[in-house]
């Protein structure tokens with residue numbers, strides 16, 4: 001069995017699809033969402049800490065998330081730095097997706113595992129989800145507004161001080177008539193050194 005062609009096609013075809021290009025009205029089947037989380041759960045994990053946690057905002061919870069994000073942005077942003085376009089985007093984006101998943105790193109109790117490795121493990125889990133979504137033709141987008149690191153956001157999400165929300169993962173079917181985004185990368189030869 002050789003699956004390299006299949007995995008290569010999925011890896012290279014995976015794209016970030018912005019919420020504005022998602023069809024909010026088209027439901028995401030629960031078995032597909034469950035498959036995304038199950039595949040996320042198979043990410044590598046140093047010391048089996050399995051630090052990934054997912055909080056799913058679907059249906060009406062999307063509006064609750066949108067309103068709360070906007071409120072938190074207003075709360076934590078100094079007046080001079082406040083940008084109305086950012087506020088509007090946060091108020092709107094979750095309602096454009098089929099579901100939004102808060103990506104959480106729950107810090108394990110093993111002091112031998114550095115925090116960075118817990119974060120890396122969650123990123124691996126997110127990539128598993130993103131590739132699974134891509135294989136199903138489902139759009140996904142990892143957004144990481146700095147406000148997620150605020151005390152207000154952490155309290156709202158029920159996180160402990162040592163946990164972190166690493167982003168919001170927007171999921172949604174591509175809107176009809178919209179092209180799947182094109183990818184761009186500089187050549188890998190610039191990034192590999194053979195010693």
Ligand SMILES: Cc1cc2nc3c(=O)[nH]c(=O)nc-3n(C[C@H](O)[C@H](O)[C@H](O)COP(=O)(O)O)c2cc1C
Pocket residue numbers: 014015016017142143144145167181183184
């Ligand atoms: C950890 C992480 C955080 C990201 N946060 C944002 C973000 O806040 N805003 C954004 O526009 N894109 C964000 N992205 C997505 C990138 O913009 C996207 O991956 C990049 O444009 C390449 O496009 P592609 O994923 O379609 O290959 C993030 C990606 C990663 C891995």
